[in-house]
Amino acid sequence: MTKRKDEIYSDKEINLSEYAKALSHPARIAILKHLASQDRCICGEIVEILPLAQSTVSQHLKELKKAKLITGEIDGPRSCYCINKEKYIEMMELMDSLSSLIVKMKSDNKKGCC
Amino acid sequence: MTKRKDEIYSDKEINLSEYAKALSHPARIAILKHLASQDRCICGEIVEILPLAQSTVSQHLKELKKAKLITGEIDGPRSCYCINKEKYIEMMELMDSLSSLIVKMKSDNKKGCC
DNA sequence: TCCTTTTATCGTATGTTTACGATAAAAGTC
DNA sequence: GACTTTTATCGTAAACATACGATAAAAGGA
Numbered sequence: 001m002t003k004r005k006d007e008i009y010s011d012k013e014i015n016l017s018e019y020a021k022a023l024s025h026p027a028r029i030a031i032l033k034h035l036a037s038q039d040r041c042i043c044g045e046i047v048e049i050l051p052l053a054q055s056t057v058s059q060h061l062k063e064l065k066k067a068k069l070i071t072g073e074i075d076g077p078r079s080c081y082c083i084n085k086e087k088y089i090e091m092m093e094l095m096d097s098l099s100s101l102i103v104k105m106k107s108d109n110k111k112g113c114c
Numbered sequence: 115m116t117k118r119k120d121e122i123y124s125d126k127e128i129n130l131s132e133y134a135k136a137l138s139h140p141a142r143i144a145i146l147k148h149l150a151s152q153d154r155c156i157c158g159e160i161v162e163i164l165p166l167a168q169s170t171v172s173q174h175l176k177e178l179k180k181a182k183l184i185t186g187e188i189d190g191p192r193s194c195y196c197i198n199k200e201k202y203i204e205m206m207e208l209m210d211s212l213s214s215l216i217v218k219m220k221s222d223n224k225k226g227c228c
Numbered sequence: 229t230c231c232t233t234t235t236a237t238c239g240t241a242t243g244t245t246t247a248c249g250a251t252a253a254a255a256g257t258c
Numbered sequence: 259g260a261c262t263t264t265t266a267t268c269g270t271a272a273a274c275a276t277a278c279g280a281t282a283a284a285a286g287g288a
Binding site: 139141166167169170173174177188190191192 | 245246247248249250253254255256
């Protein structure tokens with residue numbers, strides 16, 4: 001790459017793309033769903049519900065943490081994770097602002113456009 | 115990978131992850147925004163607004179088309195693209211259904227959880 | 229102190245993504 | 259038919275993602 005992304009794209013575009021990347025693997029969506037149903041849970045619990053190695057699950061958790069969609073805290077020998085609701089809401093606002101541009105469009109492109 | 119994704123994850127999880135992957139690059143978000151503002155446009159127009167090679171833009175358009183978020187039609191020597199509103203709405207419904215699980219959560223995780 | 233449990237990180241293999249330039253293909257114009 | 263315009267595809271290099279097993283590290287219990 002010859003230019004940095006932040007020279008090319010707006011902050012909003014970059015932020016939304018980073019949130020989207022966090023959701024771009026079904027394992028990470030499954031993790032979010034589980035966390036939503038449990039409020040919080042430890043890594044081992046997620047390892048049990050997914051047919052993935054513990055190291056792989058840990059890697060996915062790291063990705064979600066990097067995107068700030070979850071928080072993680074050490075709790076004795078365990079690690080306790082939960083959803084960062086605020087960031088999740090921020091992501092949805094970015095999604096919705098792109099969405100509103102699209103939903104507002106006049107055209108009714110049922111089959112193609114041109 | 116030892117198991118196929120569709121043996122592990124639900125259809126909804128896979129669909130949402132595929133839509134999210136399509137949004138996981140800022141260039142593709144910029145393309146969607148441009149298409150939303152123009153209703154339709156040809157590939158060359160997008161090449162002009164992004165500092166990327168024509169072949170790279172074409173590749174991003176292909177990704178968006180693969181995710182069905184845009185449609186493309188040949189129009190003489192040109193290619194005309196526009197947003198597939200229906201699929202976009204489907205994506206937002208999947209986002210919202212994950213979202214509603216999270217927003218409904220009782221806990222107020224301002225700083226961590228455990 | 230040693231053992232167990234739990235999780236993160238390392239090393240690594242394999243596959244995917246992203247970028248580019250070069251080229252091919254499709255269609256209109258001269 | 260030759261030339262131009264426009265776009266897709268090919269080839270390729272570099273970077274990133276995803277999976278695993280092995281290992282390290284942190285903390286509690288015997």
